[in-house]
Amino acid sequence: MDQAVLQRIEKGMAYEAARKEPPPGFPQLPKIPGGRYVASEFQALEREHLWRKAWVYAGHMDEFPVAGSFKMFTRTGSPIFLVRGRDDTVRAFYNTCQHRGGPLVKEDCGKVRSLVCGYHGWAYNFEGQLIGLRDERDFPHFDKSTHKLKQVRCERFGNWLFVSEDANAESLHDYLGPVAKHFADYEIDDLRLVESESFDVACNVKVIQDAFLEVYHLRSIHQKTVDRFLDHTGTTITLWPRGHSLMVTPNRRPDWVDPGTVGMAEIASMPDLVADNNFSYNIYPNIVTPTAKTGMPFIIFWPDGDNHTKLDVHWFAPDWGEGERDPLWQQRIENFDRILEEDTQFAPQIQASVESPGFEGIPLNYQERRIYHWHEELDRRIGIANLPNGLAVEPKLAEYVIDE
Numbered sequence: 413m414d415q416a417v418l419q420r421i422e423k424g425m426a427y428e429a430a431r432k433e434p435p436p437g438f439p440q441l442p443k444i445p446g447g448r449y450v451a452s453e454f455q456a457l458e459r460e461h462l463w464r465k466a467w468v469y470a471g472h473m474d475e476f477p478v479a480g481s482f483k484m485f486t487r488t489g490s491p492i493f494l495v496r497g498r499d500d501t502v503r504a505f506y507n508t509c510q511h512r513g514g515p516l517v518k519e520d521c522g523k524v525r526s527l528v529c530g531y532h533g534w535a536y537n538f539e540g541q542l543i544g545l546r547d548e549r550d551f552p553h554f555d556k557s558t559h560k561l562k563q564v565r566c567e568r569f570g571n572w573l574f575v576s577e578d579a580n581a582e583s584l585h586d587y588l589g590p591v592a593k594h595f596a597d598y599e600i601d602d603l604r605l606v607e608s609e610s611f612d613v614a615c616n617v618k619v620i621q622d623a624f625l626e627v628y629h630l631r632s633i634h635q636k637t638v639d640r641f642l643d644h645t646g647t648t649i650t651l652w653p654r655g656h657s658l659m660v661t662p663n664r665r666p667d668w669v670d671p672g673t674v675g676m677a678e679i680a681s682m683p684d685l686v687a688d689n690n691f692s693y694n695i696y697p698n699i700v701t702p703t704a705k706t707g708m709p710f711i712i713f714w715p716d717g718d719n720h721t722k723l724d725v726h727w728f729a730p731d732w733g734e735g736e737r738d739p740l741w742q743q744r745i746e747n748f749d750r751i752l753e754e755d756t757q758f759a760p761q762i763q764a765s766v767e768s769p770g771f772e773g774i775p776l777n778y779q780e781r782r783i784y785h786w787h788e789e790l791d792r793r794i795g796i797a798n799l800p801n802g803l804a805v806e807p808k809l810a811e812y813v814i815d816e
């Protein structure tokens with residue numbers, strides 16, 4: 413990470429801790445219309461322009477140890493699977509036979525020798541090429557080369573695998589921009605998958621994700637946990653292009669170390685400023701990842717209908733060598749899950765509120781500007797002309813977005 417970036421962040425924390433009001437000239441943020449959280453027509457636009465076009469996390473290389481290893485991925489609403497080829501490349505395809513749409517993959521994950529449709533037995537290799545069809549004599553002049561599985565964009569970032577259903581999307585590396593530059597210091601080519609969990613949350617996806625884009629709530633719901641070691645008054649925020657952002661919150665004590673991580677394998681190349689404070693990234697649209705020297709979670713928010721969310725948590729850690737993971741991980745994950753329960757405790761009640769006549773919109777303060785930044789990017793992707801009347805957010809933060 414560039415030294416100038418680290419210095420800017422360090423100065424930013426000192427400035428935030430000392431300020432008495434928002435910076436001179438910072439705009440009053442208009443209310444975010446409540447209809448963005450409940451209107452079915454708006455959620456449909458999100459699915460079309462965001463979830464099925466953005467680069468989203470789909471897996472880790474540890475889940476594909478050998479050729480033929482596969483995993484289903486349906487979080488965007490489309491039936492997609494990833495499979496490792498004999499060339500060790502992981503590719504993604506729609507789980508759709510080119511005959512009559514039968515599935516090639518019937519389980520969530522596993523290993524196969526080839527991809528065979530369960531409906532009529534058409535067979536494909538791991539590159540998606542049709543290599544066999546039953547009763548071929550009844551398909552005269554049939555060109556198998558024109559009936560490949562439809563491929564989905566799939567690219568690697570370290571050991572992480574991302575997919576995009578947008579054939580015209582920019583490369584993943586270009587999409588990540590400053591995020592990729594920061595993560596170059598985190599040894600992501602060597603991070604291993606520790607564990608994955610999934611939770612159901614009874615609210616619109618934006619209701620719960622908003623809570624992870626600010627620390628304004630720490631003193632209210634994390635009094636006995638996070639607020640004891642993080643000082644939200646010193647939080648500095650960086651807004652990046654394409655909706656990405658970074659929130660850095662200083663530890664209350666510069667020498668504080670999570671006692672539950674002492675002795676665990678560490679990311680040796682992580683800068684001290686990152687290791688000694690809470691760097692929390694939002695990889696647009698739906699990943700929040702607070703980094704730490706001993707590893708990090710991807711906290712990922714997926715819409716599950718208009719008023720429910722699937723919240724996935726994937727933990728990654730430096731390579732621990734042969735054998736089982738460090739036993740300290742079990743307690744660390746349990747501690748995190750308790751914090752997660754604090755963050756999600758009010759979600760159903762908030763959802764009921766946003767659906768009620770008592771809710772008109774969200775007035776955000778300076779500390780909550782990452783939420784506004786997220787919504788501005790969503791409107792850019794949907795297109796202002798496509799937005800329903802009264803549901804757009806007024807662009808306000810362009811001059812605060814930097815590409816470092």
